[in-house]
Structures are given as C-alpha cells and as structure tokens.
Amino acid sequence: MFAFLHHYYPVFVQGTAQTILISFIGILIGIGLGLCFVSLRRSKYRLFQYIARLYIAIVRGTPSMIQVMLIYYGLSKMIDIPQIQFLGSGLDRLIPGSIALGINSGAYTAEIFRSGLISIPRGQTEAGLSLGLSNRTTLYGIVMPQAVRNVLPALGNEFITLIKESSVLFYIGVQEVTAQALGVGGTLYNFIPPLLVAAVIYFVLTQLMSLLVSLMEKRLGNAYLKVPE
Amino acid sequence: MTKHIIEVQHLKKHFGKNEVLKDISFTVKPSEKVVIIGPSGSGKSTLLRCLNRLEDDYDGRVIFYDQNICQAKTTDLRLIRQRMGMVFQQFNLFPNKTVLENITFAPIKLKVMTADQATQKAHELLKQVGLDDKAAAYPQSLSGGQQQRVAIARSLAMNPKVLLFDEPTSALDPEMVGDVLGVMQRLATNGMTMIIVTHEMMFAKKVADKVLFMDKGVVADEGTADYIFNQTSNPRTKEFLSKVMLSS
Numbered sequence: 001m002f003a004f005l006h007h008y009y010p011v012f013v014q015g016t017a018q019t020i021l022i023s024f025i026g027i028l029i030g031i032g033l034g035l036c037f038v039s040l041r042r043s044k045y046r047l048f049q050y051i052a053r054l055y056i057a058i059v060r061g062t063p064s065m066i067q068v069m070l071i072y073y074g075l076s077k078m079i080d081i082p083q084i085q086f087l088g089s090g091l092d093r094l095i096p097g098s099i100a101l102g103i104n105s106g107a108y109t110a111e112i113f114r115s116g117l118i119s120i121p122r123g124q125t126e127a128g129l130s131l132g133l134s135n136r137t138t139l140y141g142i143v144m145p146q147a148v149r150n151v152l153p154a155l156g157n158e159f160i161t162l163i164k165e166s167s168v169l170f171y172i173g174v175q176e177v178t179a180q181a182l183g184v185g186g187t188l189y190n191f192i193p194p195l196l197v198a199a200v201i202y203f204v205l206t207q208l209m210s211l212l213v214s215l216m217e218k219r220l221g222n223a224y225l226k227v228p229e
Numbered sequence: 230m231t232k233h234i235i236e237v238q239h240l241k242k243h244f245g246k247n248e249v250l251k252d253i254s255f256t257v258k259p260s261e262k263v264v265i266i267g268p269s270g271s272g273k274s275t276l277l278r279c280l281n282r283l284e285d286d287y288d289g290r291v292i293f294y295d296q297n298i299c300q301a302k303t304t305d306l307r308l309i310r311q312r313m314g315m316v317f318q319q320f321n322l323f324p325n326k327t328v329l330e331n332i333t334f335a336p337i338k339l340k341v342m343t344a345d346q347a348t349q350k351a352h353e354l355l356k357q358v359g360l361d362d363k364a365a366a367y368p369q370s371l372s373g374g375q376q377q378r379v380a381i382a383r384s385l386a387m388n389p390k391v392l393l394f395d396e397p398t399s400a401l402d403p404e405m406v407g408d409v410l411g412v413m414q415r416l417a418t419n420g421m422t423m424i425i426v427t428h429e430m431m432f433a434k435k436v437a438d439k440v441l442f443m444d445k446g447v448v449a450d451e452g453t454a455d456y457i458f459n460q461t462s463n464p465r466t467k468e469f470l471s472k473v474m475l476s477s
Contacts, residue, residue, distance in 0.1 A: 126283050127321035127380075131335035131387060132311030134303075141338060146325050224325050224367040 001193050008184050008194075014088050015180030016201050021087070022098045022176060023163045023205075029102020030162065034109025041114060052110065059107035064100075065168045071100040072172040088175040097169040105162050112154045116147030149221040156213030160206045167202075177201050233292075234259055234391055234422055235280065240289035242275055249275045250287070251446040255439075257391070260420045264433040264454075267443035268469060273426040274318075276443070277395050280424070281313050282306060294390075311339065314384030318396040320376040322368035322383070328355070329364040332383045341387065354382035358412050374405025378412055385416075392416065394425040430473055434458050442466045 005012070041052035059067065072093065075081070081092040120143050128138030148155075167178035175183075181198035185191035235257040242250040249272045257263050265273045278284040280291055282298055291298040293309055301309060322331050332354060333347035342350065355361040358378035360371075368376050377397055384392060394413065398406045410432050417423060417436045427433060433440060433454065440457040442450035442465070450457060450466040457466060 121319075121321075123317060123319050123321035124323065127315075127317065127323070128335075130281055130283065130310055130313075130315035130317075131384070132307045132309075132339060133335055134307060137338055141334070142323055146323075149325065221325070224369060 002197070004184065004188055004193060005197065011180045011184060012177065012197060012201065015175060015177040015198075016205075018087050018089060018094070018174060018176040019163070019166055019201075019205065022094065022101060022169060022174065023159075023166050025098035026101030026105055026162050026166065027159050029099060030105030030109045030158070033102060033106025034113050037106060037110035038113040038117065041110060042117065056107045056110060059104055064104050064165055065171055067104055068097065068100040068168050068172055071103065072096040075099070088180075089173065093169075093172050093174050097172055097174045101162060101166055101169070104165070105158060108158050108161075109155070112151050112158060113147065115154070116151035117143060119150045120146050145220075149217075152213060152217045152220065156210055159213070160209050163205050163209060164202055232258060234261075234294065235424075236290075236292040237276075237280070238290040238292070240276070240279060240287060240291065242272075242279060242284060242287040249446055250279070253289070253443075253446075253448055255441060255448065255451070257422060257424060260422050261438045262417050262422075262436050263424045263439045263441065264437035265424065265426045265441045265443060266428070266430070266433060266457075266469075266473075267441075267449075271443040272446045273443050274395050277315075277393050277424065277426050280393060281310050281315055283315075311335075311341070311387045312390045313393065314387060314389035314391070315393045316377070316380050316384055316395065316397050318400050320368070320373070320380045320400070322376055322380055324368050326367075327364065328360070328366050328368065328371070328379050331368065331379060332386045335383075336386050339387075347386070350386060351382070354385050355379075357385075357415070358382050359408075372405060373401045374408045377401065377405075377409045381409075381412055381416075391422045391424065394423065394427065396426050396428065398427065398429055428473065430458075430470070442469065444469070 037052045037055055040048040043049060075096040076092060081095055083090040083092050086094060124143055124146065125138055128142045129135070133141070166176060169176055170179040170182070173179070177198045181194040182191070184194040188194065233256045237253055237255050240250055240253040241248070253276060255263070265276065267273050275284055279287050280298070287299065289299070293313065296305065296309060298306070298309055323334065326334060329348065329351050332351035333344070336342040336347040336350070337344055352361055352364065355364055358381060360375055360378055360382070363371060363375065363379070368379065371379065397413070398409050401409065406429070410429060413423070413425070413432075414436060437454040440452060440454050441448050442457060442463070444465050450461055450463040452461065458470065461467065
C-alpha cells in the first residue's frame with residue numbers, strides 16, 4: 001500500500017519542511033501580534049480597545065481559508081514579491097501565506113494572553129508599582145511571566161491548531177504536506193495512502209509540539225508551584 | 230527642609246457616588262509612627278493607598294518632602310514610590326521568584342544597586358527579619374508570617390523614608406502575628422517613619438506616636454496613644470475601642 005513512498009518520499013520531506021517553516025513563522029508572528037493586540041485591548045484609550053476588538057472579531061468570525069486567500073491576492077496586488085522558489089513553492093506564496101497564518105493566530109493568542117493577565121491578582125501589579133517600578137517593568141517583569149506560565153497549556157493548544165490549520169495554505173499553492181499528498185494522490189489515482197501519510201506527519205508534528213510545551217511548563221513553573229510538606 | 234515628611238491636606242476621594250474619604254488632613258514627622266485605626270469600611274486602606282497613589286483621582290494634596298504627589302509626573306511618582314515602601318495585607322510576594330529575587334528585583338531593575346550589592350543587602354535584610362535561611366525558597370513554601378516578613382524586607386531594600394503598612398497582620402494565622410509585629414516593633418525602635426493601618430490595638434498602644442481614629446471617611450478622633458486609649462471623651466472612639474478590646 002505504501003510502496004509509493006519509496007519513490008515519493010522526497011516530496012513528503014519537502015512538504016513537511018514547508019509545513020514546519022510556515023507554522024514556525026506563523027507562530028512567531030502570532031505571538032508578536034498577540035502581544036501587540038493584548039496591549040491595545042487593555043489600553044486605557046477606547047480607540048485602541050476598539051481596534052483590538054475589531055481585529056479579534058473579524059479573525060474569529062471569518063473562515064481562515066478566506067482570510068488566507070484575501071491576504072494572498074491582496075498582497076500580490078500591492079507588492080511584487082519575487083517568485084523565487086524555496087522548497088518547491090514560490091516566495092510570493094510562502095510569504096503571504098505565513099503572514100496570513102500569523103494574523104489568524106494573533107487574534108487567538110491575544111485572547112489567550114488576556115485571559116492569562118486577568119488570572120494574575122491585582123496585588124502583583126500594586127506590589128511592583130509600590131516599589132517604584134514602571135508600568136512596563138511591572139507588566140513584563142512581574143505579571144507577564146506568571147501569566148504566560150498560566151496560559152502555556154492554552155498556547156500549546158493554539159500552536160497545535162496552527163500546525164494543522166497551515167494546510168489551508170494549499171489553497172494558495174503553497175506546497176506543504178497536504179498539497180503534496182493531494183498531488184501524489186492525483187498521480188497514483190488513489191488518495192487514501194498519501195493522505196494517511198500526511199495525517200501521520202501532522203500527528204507526529206503536533207505530538208512534538210505538545211512535548212515541547214509540556215517541557216516548557218516544567219521549566220517555567222514547577223519550582224514555584226510546588227508546595228513542600 | 231520641612232519638618233514634616235508627609236502632609237495630607239483636605240484629601241477627598243470617592244468611588245462613584247460613594248464618598249470614601251471626606252476631607253482628611255494630617256501630618257507625619259520624621260521617625261513618627263502614625264497608627265490608623267477604625268471600623269472596616271471607614272476608609273483607612275483607601276487613605277493609605279492615596280499616599281503612594283495606588284488610588285488615583287482624588288481631591289486635596291499629599292505633600293511628600295515638598296513634592297505634591299497628586300500632581301507628580303509618572304517619572305517623579307516612581308521616584309517617590311521608591312522612597313515610600315508599602316507592605317500589603319496579602320503580602321503580594323512574586324510567586325515565580327525566590328525570596329532573594331523578590332528582594333533584589335526592584336533595586337537591580339531600577340539600577341540603584343548592582344546585583345552584588347542588592348544580594349548583599351537582601352541577605353542583611355533577611356537576617357534582620359530572621360529568614361536568611363529561606364533566601365533560596367519560593368514564597369509558596371513559606372508560612373504567611375514568613376511571607377510577610379519577606380515582604381517587609383523587600384520594601385526595605387529600596388531604603389525608603391517611610392513605610393506604609395496596610396493591615397499587615399490581618400491575613401495571618403494568630404500564632405504568626407507576633408513575629409511580624411516583632412519585626413515592625415524593631416523597625417519602629419530603629420527610627421523608621423511608619424504609617425500603619427491595623428486592628429492590633431495592643432501594638433498600636435505600644436508603638437504609636439499618633440493615633441488617627443477614622444470613622445465613615447473622616448478622622449473622627451486624633452491624638453497620642455495615651456489620649457486615644459485612655460483619655461478620649463469621643464463616644465465613637467470609645468465605642469469602637471470597647472468592641473475591639475473585648476474581642477482581643
């Protein structure tokens with residue numbers, strides 16, 4: 001059943017590399033946007049709050065497939081990205097695709113960060129401020145590290161979702177795992193085996209991600225959450 | 230130099246329609262111990278929190294060494310807060326930092342000390358509060374009384390001119406209260422200027438140079454410890470004291 005792999009495995013390796021690449025960039029952009037928009041959302045200025053709410057509402061309320069296509073066609077109209085080939089796809093597709101994934105993930109990440117910040121008692125901020133620390137130092141030096149620790153499981157969930165969701169980039173012609181599997185299926189006139197291979201690849205990637213997150217959880221928190229006696 | 234470290238003039242604060250502080254005035258001299266007592270809801274904690282502007286948007290003036298705190302810019306306010314330590318009812322130690330890091334975090338971040346100096350200072354302070362053996366521990370592994378003593382050490386690390394105590398023993402198990410009050414007593418003896426909101430009347434009696442009795446947002450009675458506890462003829466003060474003295 002999987003004899004085709006002998007011939008086609010380089011295609012899957014390439015696809016996997018692309019999935020990892022776009023997911024990685026998407027996660028990075030998502031974290032950055034998440035941090036930005038959570039600050040806007042918690043700003044004392046109504047306009048900033050409104051912008052953040054609007055962004056989150058639009059991203060959450062529309063299909064990611066449409067978001068990806070709109071960003072791809074929109075960007076390609078506005079700027080001319082060179083069609084350099086990288087791991088089997090043009091940069092003109094890879095770059096807008098990764099950005100789209102990041103923009104999508106950013107909305108969810110912002111909400112995750114916000115729930116983390118809410119979970120930290122006000123007294124932590126007050127303790128920081130009363131020592132003469134700035135708002136920024138108090139937020140990023142005291143509150144954020146605790147908040148991130150509290151939301152790591154939810155963040156892990158979001159990263160895993162993003163890895164799987166990255167398959168929507170197939171629609172704009174990024175040759176990631178799903179696209180490659182469908183391509184191979186087309187040549188074989190049999191889609192099931194290559195799709196199973198793709199599924200296994202996603203499974204392994206998401207398992208690795210959850211392993212990574214649980215390692216981070218251990219590193220970031222167990223020491224102080226453990227109460228001896 | 231003024232002879233007062235803090236001057237509170239006609240302080241008024243309301244939350245919505247609820248007037249919490251109605252025209253409060255008092256002064257604090259260097260090394261003076263001012264104890265604020267009164268029933269819950271009388272505005273004691275709010276008053277204390279107005280002093281370092283954890284509560285904002287109030288009327289009146291709070292003068293700290295010739296500086297009007299109410300109108301201080303953010304950068305000035307931070308400098309003021311560095312010289313005005315605060316100890317909270319709930320300790321508010323940073324749970325993700327060790328005892329030592331809790332104490333050294335602010336002095337290092339604010340660049341008032343090098344890491345080595347801050348660490349050395351932290352160990353000295355921990356010795357003062359009897360907890361040097363806990364330097365590497367995380368707050369959650371300490372008892373409430375120990376946490377509060379660390380919190381006092383933390384606020385002392387910035388070499389403050391004044392320490393504000395917001396019901397420092399109210400969240401403690403009874404057997405822990407003595408240790409914390411002991412540390413505060415020693416600070417008082419060493420000449421630290423302190424403003425203390427507390428329900429510990431025996432402590433107030435022993436330590437206070439001045440007692441403010443607050444009731445319904447005003448300073449209803451004011452005087453030396455001896456006056457408030459033995460001589461006052463104010464019926465509200467007497468009623469309050471008879472109630473709290475009975476329970477302790």
